[in-house]
Amino acid sequence: MLLLKDVKQTSLALSMGLLVSFSALADNTVDEQNRAKFANQYQSWLATEEQSEREDMLAAYPASIILWAGSAYAKEYNSPRGHQFAVADVTHILRTGVSVEEGKKGLSASCWTCKTPDAPRLMNEMGVEGFSDANFADLGTEIKSVVYCSDCHQEGSEKLALPRPHAQDAMAKIKLPFDKQNTTMQGAQVCGQCHVTYYFQPERHDKVNIPWIFGSTADDIEKYYDTRRFYEWIHPISRTPILKARHPEFEHWSRSEHAEAGVTCITCHMPPATDDAKGAEFTNHKVGNALDSFDSTCKACHSSQKTIEKTLQNHKKSIDAKAREVENLLVKAHFEAKAAWDAGATWPLMNDAIMGIRHSQWRWDFAMSSHGLYAHNPQEGHELLDRAIKQVTMARQLLAMVLKQLDVEKVDYPDVSTKQKAQAAIGFDEAAAKKDKQAFIKQQVDKYWDPVSKIGYNN
Secondary structure, eight states: OOOOOOOOOHHHHHHHTTOOOOOOTTOHHHHHHHHHHTHHHHHHHHGGGGOOOOOBHHHHSTHHHHHTTTSGGGTOOBOOOOGGGHHHHHHHSGGGOOOOOTTOOOSBGGGGTTTOTHHHHHHHHHOHHHHHHSBTTTTGGGOOOOSOGGGTBOTTSSSBOOOOHHHHHHHHHTTOOGGGSOHHHHHHHHHHTTSSOOEEEGGGTTEEEOOOSSOSSHHHHHHHHHHHTOOSEEOTTTOOEEOOOOOOHHHHHHTSHHHHTTOOHHHHHSOEEEOTTTOOEEEOOSOOOGGGGHHHHTTTTOSOHHHHHHHHHHHHHHHHHHHHHHHHHHHHHHHHHHHHHHTTOOHHHHHHHHHHHHHHHHHHHHHHTSTTHHHHOHHHHHHHHHHHHHHHHHHHHHHHHHHHHTTOOOOOOOOOSSHHHHHHHTTOOHHHHHHHHHHHIIIIIHHHSOGGGGTTTOO
């Protein structure tokens, strides 16, 4: 269970009290009212379109392509952008593929869950499992709004809301039901309904589920997955049943010093701002870097911005170094396992080593898939990666014994120095995938989907 100190709500309540719930953008009348009546909040929300820069994470860390071989993550993986790009980025990324033939399932519509308020609307209309059982591309014409006010607030009220069923269920699992929390925790939960790890529940038509039955640590979630014998995919090189973490910011934050002090996502990323014309204070919805607003976010506890920046740089440098070590060890382990299988290894010989790869990669992923780990909870990041190093090292020691027993003297390791070389090693043709994707965009998205699906791609 998460623990938080009881903190004063005055500042947050004042800033949040200026907000009302906005209806979906599809309702043009309501949207026009929002523009006029809540201009500051609306304009700061629009300003997330300025956060357009992104980094090709596969090019930056090509070894991850080997680790994610067999999944869509090996095709394209970018750093996050502003909320205005939520729908367009998931539409255009290679991971979501193209339309599928009639009668085939294809990608679940659950991929829309956190990108738009149209997702909760469709869940209400279709039922949660009816929504998740639908095809991602087939529901594209229903998506008309990016992350919006109704994702976080009750209709016509300043009160916070948690409209996504998977988040309601998850908070209840850890004995933090949304309606029983103070405003501070509710604010964190509102962000946490999407900035959290999850998986698609296969026995429930791929609906989104947060795996917190035993708790929200990497160990607790791993226990849940291992108990269920769940895996996202079988790694095509090592035959490892792989687990995938997805941006577990809420989990890392919940065990941090910031959480203990009552400092939440909103405190740091949505600080109070002042209207220059009228002098009125409002909550800034251009969700951004806390250090960009140091005086209103950090100064109450930290005296020097330079000191914080240096500390964060040190955390990033040391965590990144460990992450690269884990990645390199895991690449070797995957190919050593392949060499053993190719030489005739059996599951009784391989089981312990394969589980070592699975558990090591899970902890690496739980650390590195979290945006802002260096600031949110660097201590936990180090603990995860230290454990991952031990686990993959033990896996490789076991594999070495198996390889010796099978008289394998040489293992062929791939060159993963660049994205192109790593993708070649797993047999992925990026050019062909891009060609198919562009045809889908031209024939389907450009003709039939709402313009919101092209923000950032239409100029």
